[in-house]
Amino acid sequence: MAELQVKELSGELQAAIAGLSQSEGLESAGVVIRVGDGVAWVHGLSKAGYSEVLEIDTKSGVVEAFALNLMEDEIGAVILGDDSQVSAGDTVRLKGVVLEVPVGPELLGRVVNPLGVAIDGGPAIKAKQTGKVEREAIGVLGRKHVHEPLMTGIMAIDAMFPIGRGQRELIIGDRQTGKTAIAIDTMINQAKQKTGVVNVYVAIGQKLSKVARLVERLKQEGVMDQTIVVATGPADPASMLYLAPYAGTAMGEYFRDKGEHALMVYDDLTKHAVAYRQMSLLLRRPPGREAFPGDVFYLHSRLLERSSKLSDDLGAGSLTALPIIETQAGDISAYIPTNVISITDGQIFMETDLFYQGIRPAISAGLSVSRVGGDAQTKAVKSVSGHLKLGLSQFRELASFAQFGSDLDADTKAQIDRGQRLTELLKQPQYQPMSIWEQVASIVAVDSGSFDGVAVAKIKDAQAAMLTKLQKDHKKEMTELNKGAEKVEKDSAVAKLIEKTAKAAAKGFEG
Amino acid sequence: MISRRKLAEYAAERLTKGDAASTVMQELAAYLLDTGRSNEAELVVRSIEDALLAKGIALVTVTSARALTSDAKASVEQLVRSEFSQVSDVILREEIDVSVLAGVKVSLAGAQLDTTAKTKLEKLGV
Numbered sequence: 052m053a054e055l056q057v058k059e060l061s062g063e064l065q066a067a068i069a070g071l072s073q074s075e076g077l078e079s080a081g082v083v084i085r086v087g088d089g090v091a092w093v094h095g096l097s098k099a100g101y102s103e104v105l106e107i108d109t110k111s112g113v114v115e116a117f118a119l120n121l122m123e124d125e126i127g128a129v130i131l132g133d134d135s136q137v138s139a140g141d142t143v144r145l146k147g148v149v150l151e152v153p154v155g156p157e158l159l160g161r162v163v164n165p166l167g168v169a170i171d172g173g174p175a176i177k178a179k180q181t182g183k184v185e186r187e188a189i190g191v192l193g194r195k196h197v198h199e200p201l202m203t204g205i206m207a208i209d210a211m212f213p214i215g216r217g218q219r220e221l222i223i224g225d226r227q228t229g230k231t232a233i234a235i236d237t238m239i240n241q242a243k244q245k246t247g248v249v250n251v252y253v254a255i256g257q258k259l260s261k262v263a264r265l266v267e268r269l270k271q272e273g274v275m276d277q278t279i280v281v282a283t284g285p286a287d288p289a290s291m292l293y294l295a296p297y298a299g300t301a302m303g304e305y306f307r308d309k310g311e312h313a314l315m316v317y318d319d320l321t322k323h324a325v326a327y328r329q330m331s332l333l334l335r336r337p338p339g340r341e342a343f344p345g346d347v348f349y350l351h352s353r354l355l356e357r358s359s360k361l362s363d364d365l366g367a368g369s370l371t372a373l374p375i376i377e378t379q380a381g382d383i384s385a386y387i388p389t390n391v392i393s394i395t396d397g398q399i400f401m402e403t404d405l406f407y408q409g410i411r412p413a414i415s416a417g418l419s420v421s422r423v424g425g426d427a428q429t430k431a432v433k434s435v436s437g438h439l440k441l442g443l444s445q446f447r448e449l450a451s452f453a454q455f456g457s458d459l460d461a462d463t464k465a466q467i468d469r470g471q472r473l474t475e476l477l478k479q480p481q482y483q484p485m486s487i488w489e490q491v492a493s494i495v496a497v498d499s500g501s502f503d504g505v506a507v508a509k510i511k512d513a514q515a516a517m518l519t520k521l522q523k524d525h526k527k528e529m530t531e532l533n534k535g536a537e538k539v540e541k542d543s544a545v546a547k548l549i550e551k552t553a554k555a556a557a558k559g560f561e562g
Numbered sequence: 563m564i565s566r567r568k569l570a571e572y573a574a575e576r577l578t579k580g581d582a583a584s585t586v587m588q589e590l591a592a593y594l595l596d597t598g599r600s601n602e603a604e605l606v607v608r609s610i611e612d613a614l615l616a617k618g619i620a621l622v623t624v625t626s627a628r629a630l631t632s633d634a635k636a637s638v639e640q641l642v643r644s645e646f647s648q649v650s651d652v653i654l655r656e657e658i659d660v661s662v663l664a665g666v667k668v669s670l671a672g673a674q675l676d677t678t679a680k681t682k683l684e685k686l687g688v
């Protein structure tokens with residue numbers, strides 16, 4: 052072992068010496084003119100490219116930066132690291148590469164910073180490959196339409212706003228409305244259902260205590276083995292927050308390009324836009340609406356365009372994105388929310404009122420939509436949930452009017468009763484994603500009226516009793532149903548079996 | 563407002579014509595002060611170096627641990643001429659810095675060659 056280490060060291064030293072001896076002759080050099088707030092202004096280096104990495108020779112070693120403002124005789128470069136080490140007069144050299152991060156299976160189960168450096172206390176990551184942080188999105192011919200489901204395990208989403216592999220579905224809502232919870236449950240579901248989808252969770256300016264709790268939970272749920280966490284905290288420089296989603300995407304793209312499937316969670320892009328605004332203002336770019344720079348749309352569109360379902364020729368891999376946006380007082384017409392809504396293929400809108408009414412996940416049936424996921428929905432879920440969204444929206448409208456008077460006709464009353472039961476049924480505790488058969492059976496039970504006699508408060512108990520009974524007595528049928536490949540018609544044997552079991556289970560819970 | 567590059571080109575033109583450096587710099591300083599751009603002084607000087615290089619005059623600073631021999635100076639001149647074909651005059655300025663230990667560091671407008679032992683050791687992480 053000791054001999055091996057000496058050999059390795061010797062090899063590394065030889066390589067380092069070879070690298071040094073190659074650089075004979077004059078090389079382009081610039082000089083730091085001024086520095087502050089994480090930005091260095093460099094004179095010279097007229098051949099620098101956009102986003103190219105610069106090496107600043109400081110008294111305490113080399114500090115890297117990347118060029119973002121290329122002007123007539125000056126470069127505005129954002130420092131990747133501690134700017135206090137950089138001082139005016141320091142020499143700057145071109146590294147000759149754009150920013151790259153390590154990618155590959157070596158990163159699975161690890162928490163890294165946006166440069167791919169491990170920050171979980173584990174051993175250094177020795178990845179065999181690197182991926183470009185800024186990379187052009189796949190073109191039209193390299194893509195295929197979204198047609199495979201990415202099950203979140205959350206019945207309200209899988210039934211009403213299905214997400215497909217390669218889709219970009221925005222999760223939007225005020226603070227503390229359960230946005231991150233939806234993303235985490237989706238990640239957990241990938242492990243529970245053994246879908247093989249790799250999760251990449253990008254924490255942008257999140258409290259590190261929150262990230263630590265999340266990692267702990269993912270470990271408990273057994274999801275961390277197929278997850279990469281790219282973490283940046285509020286104390287990190289804006290450049291790191293800016294890079295985090297791009298670096299995470301590069302890590303996800305590795306799996307997509309290998310024909311596998313990856314899920315990106317960007318938590319959250321509001322903080323990303325704020326970090327970019329800070330950088331842009333320090334780079335003296337002209338401020339626009341809400342002081343954001345003019346290219347803030349491009350900032351997110353070029354990021355989310357990298358999510359895609361690849362064509363069969365390219366291996367048919369996929370990269371699905373769940374960006375998160377935080378709104379202020381439910382205002383989805385603010386600048387960044389409207390931008391990201393228009394970029395993505397749908398949004399799941401979280402309502403504060405619903406959250407405090409105890410309806411969790413607090414998904415707004417009226418404002419949420421999935422634009423491309425319908426094709427990706429499993430046949431079984433699609434066949435039973437077609438009318439669910441409309442029914443729930445109508446119920447919430449009717450319920451708000453019904454509170455003003457008690458004289459309701461029988462039809463309206465029946466609709467409200469059914470809506471109340473459906474709302475209750477769609478409530479789902481955190482960290483408990485549901486499989487396809489559980490979702491189908493639950494919807495069929497309410498839709499067929501089997502739970503009409505059950506007290507609203509006892510719907511979840513009746514549902515649990517029914518699912519236990521189905522699992523225990525009809526395992527074979529439920530395993531088949533879980534494949535989701537067959538439609539569940541009203542008169543089908545499976546539907547009748549579920550109805551019968553639901554009615555039997557409902558008996559103990561009449562109200 | 564006259565751009566930095568135009569100012570530098572004007573100053574370089576005057577210097578190559580043989581005007582006294584002190585006069586040109588004094589006029590430049592007066593202009594920068596008058597237009598409230600004194601904080602650009604260093605950038606203007608660097609731009610003048612660039613402009614002079616474009617006109618064939620290379621202002622080269624050579625840093626070494628010991629005084630250079632005439633052969634070494636000739637080598638540096640040769641190196642600059644080989645890298646920049648337009649250079650007709652090489653003006654060498656020597657700096658002695660014992661902390662570089664060995665080797666030389668050649669710096670001119672927009673380019674550098676650092677063969678000092680200090681830098682090599684730093685790159686090796688010693």
